[in-house]
Amino acid sequence: MGIDKIVGKPISRLEGREKVTGMAKYAAEYQADNLLHGYVVSSPITKGRIIDIDITKVIDIPGVVEVISHKNRPKLAWFDLQYTDMDAPPGTVFKPLYDENILYNGQPIALIIAKDFETARYGSTQIIFKFEEQDFQTVLKDNLTRARPAKKGFATALKPPPPPPTGDFENAFENAAIKVESEFQHGTEHHNPIELFATTTIFEGNGKLTIYDKTQGTINNQLFVANLFGLRYKDVRVLAPFVGGAFGSGLRPQYQLFLCVMAALHLKRNVRVVLDRKQMFSFSHRPPAIQKLRFASDINGRITALGHEVFAETSNFEDYTEPTASWSHRLYAAPNTLFEHHLIPLDVYTPMDMRAPGGSTALHAIECTMDELSYKLKIDPLDLRLINYSDMDPSAEKPYTSKALRACYLEAAEKFGWDKRSPEPGSMARGNKLVGYGMATGIWDAFQFPARVEAMISADGKLILNNATTDIGTGTLTIMTQIAADELGLNIADVDFRYGDSKKPFSMFQGGSATTSSTGVAIVIAARALRKKLVRKAGEMKDSPFKNVAAEQVVFKGGNLLLKEDMKTFISLKEIIAFNAGRPIKTTNMGKPHVLKLRKYSLATHSASFVEVEVDKDLGVVTVTRAVTAVAAGKIINPKTARSQILGSMIWGISKTLHEETIMDARLGKYINANLGEYHIPVHADIGELEVIFTEEKDDLINEIGTKGVGEIGLVAMPAAISNAIYHATGKRINKLPIHFDELF
Structure with missing residues (x-):
């Protein structure tokens, strides 16, 4: 009579057939x-x-x-x-x-x-x-002297300002045994869903x-x-x-x-x-940025100073900012730090959040600087990360609710074959191609927003859930259905998750890799409240064996309620609704972050990416031949949809590093490649062998279902891993993205 757990299974998207057959209607298709x-x-x-x-x-x-x-x-x-x-x-x-x-x-x-x-x-x-x-002024690098701090309002829960300085950074950097000073440039990107x-x-x-x-x-x-x-x-x-x-647009x-x-x-x-x-x-873009990094360490590789200064674009009418400068200190401890974020107002539309805003920009610079430091120290890049590994969040001096990044490093390195890497740049080749290995670390916030869900059992024993969230192609419908099905012991076919409608109970926008932990938690809370109502109603029935029985003493399986101590004693959901005069039994409940409990902790998802590139010796053309990304993101509700999210992020990482950029004409003040013919993105021929590993990570603190988002964590490490692999292949360190082949001649 029981059914297997559905959470954790690779279920295909429930709306997939509608999308591929054209039955799904989008905003411009309603008549x-x-x-x-x-x-x-x-x-x-x-x-x-x-x-x-x-x-x-x-x-x-x-x-x-x-x-x-x-x-x-x-x-x-x-x-x-x-x-x-x-x-x-x-x-x-x-x-x-x-x-x-x-x-x-x-x-x-x-x-x-x-x-x-x-x-x-x-x-x-x-x-x-x-x-x-x-x-007019529309070019970031031409207006660095106009940089100013952000206006009031920068500091929010989602976009905090850089942390205050610690120690004596300038003195520590100046007198360090080993130090690296680098500048990074990132071009403008447009979302283009x-x-x-x-x-x-x-x-x-x-x-x-x-x-x-x-x-x-x-x-x-x-x-x-x-x-x-x-x-x-x-x-x-x-x-x-x-x-x-959408990707944030x-x-x-x-x-x-x-x-x-x-x-x-x-x-x-x-x-x-x-x-x-x-x-x-004409709207919606990732802002161009210039970053100046200064990292220093002792002779053994222990970091002693972290400096990160950011110059980023905003419009003349709004102060758009994204956390960029502070990420290194959430990965690596250092007694001396200096983090600064400057805005440069230009005659452009306000930038917007774009997949892993701030993180994908910052981690490229941070992890390339760490790579450069490793070569100066003559320490393997992976070993340098392990030397500076911290179970705590150094920036907040708090432990993470969970952090399996070390396991990500080791699992991905083994799968990739990192031990076969020859340390010397330019020392590996395959025919007429130079071969390079690179790696980098990823980190992203584990957000949770408040959400409200209505859950009800209908006359035919089906579970209906209502929430206003959207599904922007991430598989939200599918995983919410899986979560709900397990809570009530139902088959997927007996669960109807209804969404994408402002008339339904509250949901924040879908972004920040937060939807699973937001709406998913609300579903769990609503489903458990519904279970109590159903048990109570079952106890009201004539001669009911469920009278005075607590919900904890009941098992929900296959559309029935069963007594734990006597599994042969059961009653169906349909019978309970029939007893309720055919009226649905329902409840509406709010799920929200446990702010007080979690204030002692930091919340983050972690990843490690390892990349192999081939660089044509004559033409300088770069090909990412293979990549492995290991992700620690708590419980994975659906490994199939989650893997798809990570693969999509990895491909975007390739795009950001080698292809994607909107070109601003300084004379005209306009983007000159505003089309998908000249705004370059990868095609099938650009993508090699990609592999995703979900490192086991149990997190009983973060929320009721132990989940962290996976929408953005797969992107943040890839640009640095590719850039580092290009350096290993060629001995040329190029800190301007995207990297074009002419710079490798």
Whole structure:
């Protein structure tokens, strides 16, 4: 009568068939009667003012319904108030069509609304603007003298400022036995998920809207729309059952949402606005950064000083920051430290969180500096990490709830064959290819956000769960179903997890590798509360053997309740609901971090990546032939979906190191490769043999299910591991990403 545990099994994605057959609907695919289409007109200049707008040719086009700009925008929004969202940095949020001022290239300056998309797009070519252009600054390295500290608001739970200095760093570094001083440059990256940003707004009348949006947070966008347009929260419903990737770009509401809702309310019609691929480059990017690192050690390799200074881009209207400078001190102890983070405001759109924000940038610089230190010391790079291994979080002087990084090092090294490495750079070859081995450490936060879940047993004995979270392609639906099934002893087919809807109980946006530990914990808490209700209801039945029985004395298996001491005594969920007059038995409960219990600990996921590269001796072309990443992330709910997450991160690491960069033209103040033809990302031929190891790590402290996120930990170590492998192959240390073959000639 029992069933096996489902958590820990490699279950395929439950919505996979819908996605690969085209049955899954995304934000731009929901049909509505009399649907109008909006097309955004983007600013061709970088900074200045709109002097005049001529729409004569546009409004004469058959099918064009309206042209909205700052001159005639409806007085529907609370434009004069500061509005924000859950992920907004400090500053003044960008307000589309607010006035005549142009703040960055690609800024939306008009919306053409027509009866079909093609007509709206054609109309955008017929509108005539006159501009007054102004001088602008858009290049980070040209403006280092304008660096300043972040404004108030930098310090948050998710994005703390660098820790204060310790000891006497300058003196310790100057007098150190061994020291390394390096500078690193990282180019701009844009998220570019496959699904374009789109919004379909259904005008329900009476101030009610149903909105299909590409977002990582349905409730975040519901609050944004309701606050901005003065609507009641309950009258705004945001749905995102399927999201075609996001990587952080959907954490904040994007401007197509605002424009679509504004048009729908103004015209009292159903409206859809879809951004094209070029417009996907007009917001949402990982900021370029320059990092200056100074590490020192004694003659035995023990680190004595850590210095990390960061210069990063932000916009002129918001202070976007991401933790970058402080990561080294969470891995390595040192008595003397100095960490600094500077912002440089430029005439660009505000950067945004992008998979492992701050961490992927920082760990590249940190782990390459550690590699350089190992060569100066003539110590194996892995041995240097082990010499400086700390079970504590040195930055906070707290133990981690769990840390199996040492096991990650050893397991990945053995699987990779690190012991076959010849230490001398340039000493390994395979035909006409130089061969290099490199390794690096990864660390990422183990976040948990509050979440609320409604759980109920229906008349047919099925478990139904409701939560507003999204599934951006990570397998959220599948693993939440697995967690719930085990809690009630059900088959997967008897669990229905409903999500992606702001009308459902609270969830934060899906980001930070936090969803499993947030919604998953809430499911466990709700399911256990439901079990108590079911046992209590079973005890009320006539002549019930469950009378005065505690929930702990009952086993849930196969849709039945069984007495632990007499497993032949059972009652079905269906019978209990029938006794309840066919009414579902339900409960709604909140899961949240155990702040008081965990304040004595640090929370993190760890990884180790080992990489082999081949470098063509004549052409300098780099190929990542194989890589192994070991991850310690607590309990793995589904090794198949988790492995997919790590593989995706590893591939992004290859992309960040060798391919991916948006090029800013300093003369025009615009990105000149704003398309997927010239914004280079890896293809199948660029990816070699990738292997993932999940190192066993039991964590009974971190949350009720012992989980840590895996969405970002697979990325953070890869860029440094690849860069270090290139140095080992060639003897050339290149600290500017991405690394191009011409630098290896």
